[in-house]
Amino acid sequence: MENAVDALKIAFAVFVFTMALSLAMYMLTMARETSDIVLQSSDVTALMEYIEVSDMIGEERIVGLETIIPTLYKYFKENYTVIFLNSDGTPMELYETQTNTDLWSTGYINKYYTDNTDTRVCSFDVDEETRRHEPWTGNTNYYKMNLDMFLSGGTFVSPSGNGMDYDYSSSRINGWGNNSFIDEFSDSQFRESLGEYVYNEVSAVTANVQEKRKRVIIYTLVD
Numbered sequence: 001m002e003n004a005v006d007a008l009k010i011a012f013a014v015f016v017f018t019m020a021l022s023l024a025m026y027m028l029t030m031a032r033e034t035s036d037i038v039l040q041s042s043d044v045t046a047l048m049e050y051i052e053v054s055d056m057i058g059e060e061r062i063v064g065l066e067t068i069i070p071t072l073y074k075y076f077k078e079n080y081t082v083i084f085l086n087s088d089g090t091p092m093e094l095y096e097t098q099t100n101t102d103l104w105s106t107g108y109i110n111k112y113y114t115d116n117t118d119t120r121v122c123s124f125d126v127d128e129e130t131r132r133h134e135p136w137t138g139n140t141n142y143y144k145m146n147l148d149m150f151l152s153g154g155t156f157v158s159p160s161g162n163g164m165d166y167d168y169s170s171s172r173i174n175g176w177g178n179n180s181f182i183d184e185f186s187d188s189q190f191r192e193s194l195g196e197y198v199y200n201e202v203s204a205v206t207a208n209v210q211e212k213r214k215r216v217i218i219y220t221l222v223d
Contacts, residue, residue, distance in 0.1 A: 091122035093175025153180025
């Protein structure tokens with residue numbers, strides 16, 4: 001009789017342990033799923049679908065680098081887009097991305113060139129750079145360092161040490177030759193235009209689609 005009682009106690013203990021283990025596994029799974037949802041909802045680049053650039057807003061003006069450079073240094077802090085165009089309205093090649101096109105985030109769109117896999121870049125945009133996995137994304141100091149090198153014609157060395165470096169004095173990187181951006185356009189003028197991107201933002205939690213707008217500053221080279 002005593003052995004039967006002990007056996008029942010052991011069986012009950014095993015049952016309780018199994019239930020506790022199952023509950024713990026369930027809680028861990030729920031925690032992971034919740035974490036994934038939170039991370040996804042914080043990654044706006046995974047939830048944005050650009051539609052179009054709306055009509056230009058505000059007045060245009062003619063500016064030089066003394067106006068453009070301070071604007072560039074705020075694009076990653078205030079999350080607006082800066083686009084450069086040639087005098088004929090075609091995209092100005094600022095640099096060629098060194099990232100692997102096969103690893104670009106799903107849904108990445110090269111809005112300025114006809115081929116979505118085109119590696120030429122004519123804009124500064126946090127969301128686009130994040131989707132391309134540029135080596136300076138995710139850290140405001142790296143954004144600034146990259147701009148420093150772009151403007152002066154230096155080399156941005158990838159912080160991860162993976163060799164994905166950008167030598168902005170090389171014609172292999174930029175679209176105009178072996179000059180820095182400042183040297184190339186120090187005497188140039190640009191027409192500054194203001195506009196907005198219209199895009200869909202999808203909620204990671206509710207899957208609802210909400211139309212939003214993003215500020216765009218366009219600089220068109222003046223002959």
